[in-house]
Amino acid sequence: MAHLLMVESWVGSMSRLLPRAIREGGHEFTLLTRDLHHYLRAAPEGVAHPLLSARHVLTADTNDAELLLPFAEAAHEALGFDGVITSCDYYLPMAARIAARLNLPGPAPAAVENACRKDATRRVLAEAGVPGPRFAVCGDHAEAVRAARELGLPLVLKPVDLCAGMFVRRVDDEAGLAEAHRALTGFPVNARGQRRAPVVLLEEFLPGPEVSVETVTFAGRTEVVGVTDKTTGGEPAFVETGHMFPAALGDKDARVARETAVRAVDALGLDSVVAHTEIKLTPDGPRVVEVNPRPAGNRITELVRHVTGIDLAAACVDLALGQTPDLRPRATGLHSAAIAFLVPGTAGVLEGVDGADGVGEASDVLELSVAAPGTRVGAASSNNDYLGHVMAGDADGPGARDRVEALLARLRPQVVNR
Numbered sequence: 001m002a003h004l005l006m007v008e009s010w011v012g013s014m015s016r017l018l019p020r021a022i023r024e025g026g027h028e029f030t031l032l033t034r035d036l037h038h039y040l041r042a043a044p045e046g047v048a049h050p051l052l053s054a055r056h057v058l059t060a061d062t063n064d065a066e067l068l069l070p071f072a073e074a075a076h077e078a079l080g081f082d083g084v085i086t087s088c089d090y091y092l093p094m095a096a097r098i099a100a101r102l103n104l105p106g107p108a109p110a111a112v113e114n115a116c117r118k119d120a121t122r123r124v125l126a127e128a129g130v131p132g133p134r135f136a137v138c139g140d141h142a143e144a145v146r147a148a149r150e151l152g153l154p155l156v157l158k159p160v161d162l163c164a165g166m167f168v169r170r171v172d173d174e175a176g177l178a179e180a181h182r183a184l185t186g187f188p189v190n191a192r193g194q195r196r197a198p199v200v201l202l203e204e205f206l207p208g209p210e211v212s213v214e215t216v217t218f219a220g221r222t223e224v225v226g227v228t229d230k231t232t233g234g235e236p237a238f239v240e241t242g243h244m245f246p247a248a249l250g251d252k253d254a255r256v257a258r259e260t261a262v263r264a265v266d267a268l269g270l271d272s273v274v275a276h277t278e279i280k281l282t283p284d285g286p287r288v289v290e291v292n293p294r295p296a297g298n299r300i301t302e303l304v305r306h307v308t309g310i311d312l313a314a315a316c317v318d319l320a321l322g323q324t325p326d327l328r329p330r331a332t333g334l335h336s337a338a339i340a341f342l343v344p345g346t347a348g349v350l351e352g353v354d355g356a357d358g359v360g361e362a363s364d365v366l367e368l369s370v371a372a373p374g375t376r377v378g379a380a381s382s383n384n385d386y387l388g389h390v391m392a393g394d395a396d397g398p399g400a401r402d403r404v405e406a407l408l409a410r411l412r413p414q415v416v417n418r
Contacts, residue, residue, distance in 0.1 A: 002082040002321050004029040005072065007095045008062055008192070009051060011042035013299055014087035014313070019050040021313035027321075030056040030079060032072070034063060034193070062091060063194050072098045083320035089163040090192045092116055092293055105322030107293065111269040115293040119160040119201050121268065125288055128267035131260065132288045133203040141181050147202050148177055154205040156238075159184055161197050164297070164383040170205060170236040180236070206280040206287050211247050213261030213277045214296055214304055216315050216325055222265050222275075223327055224258045225310055228300050229401075230278075233343065237381045244338035244401040245303035253281050260286040268293075272319045274312050276300070298383060299339050299367070299391060306337040306366055306393055334393040337366065338400035340408040342387040343380045346415050350375040350387065354412040359390060364403060367391035370411070377415050387413055 004022060006029045009015040022029050031054040033039070039051050056079065060071045075081075084099040084106060086092060093113045099106030114120040119137045126132065136147035137160070148155055154172045157180040167187060169180035181200060189195055210232070214225045229247035232238050247254065261277035268291060276296035278289035294316070295301050301312040309330030318325040342353070353370040360368045370388035378385065390407045394400040 017313040242340040336400040340404040
């Protein structure tokens, strides 16, 4: 039985998938957090959060490396860890640093840091010749205006160190640029109490469909598990409204997406990671949007598992332990699986979701989740604002997306102003 140190976690699906994968692998884990209540608040009343299945819960300031690294060393001497793991983007670099400090398996900390900083990713990939958008890193609004005039509108404004699409905005004119920049600079500290970098990233707007490539890299070799497609909405924001695995692509598009993702992972020097690389298939060829050195969010890992039998959460655990992950596909009876998200269309308080009972009884539904009555609702501006989702599979072909979209249309949120 191996013992993993989990350095923080998301409160969403990966906070459930990783503990499950650890237990099913016959292992145990210790949770290291600066605020246990962050996770307790995320569990429904009367339900124990899966993170509480930890053998131990240790409290330390996970945002302070000077304090945390010696603390992790002392904990390692007392408890004996075999690997370090996290699912939270904001702690991926810290987990890599702890693993290196404890001489445990893991990716190079510098590689993870570069992948988690969107501006660093842009520079590394550009130097390696991996195709991406033209871009500029701007320290203030005046610099952003000058860069926008040089790059040309429309553009995409991004924070360099947030996730889930937070504050990512399309800007079509200088007024939109000012508004997007003002909103981002008004968010100086992230949800985990970490001060953000005071720069913004401007990128040329890339036309074309967006896909993600799910990969696993071990011992210097990257294996592509598959390609997922994506739909978005909520302009000028980029809110993910659905995904399907495998992507409905022609052979050429699938091949260039896979090849480009592998090039990006290699250029960043990532190893011992499950990665989720987002790519735009533009008329001029593939362009890398970003490289995430962790399993995909938004239940994409479950779409992959339902179709291929490959468990990317389990692969993440194996990599943290220095073990070769099992990436052998297995017949599951499904040819495609898709998820569609219930995105709020009006602000207020959720009274309920009509149609949920009928949708939940459909034979091809794999998952159904809706927010609890009383949930406060606002206009969706990122992937953190969903009211629920429905997931379904197709045993015969690539029809899962059409099916989940039809099912989603039967869900009718009842939102009232109070």
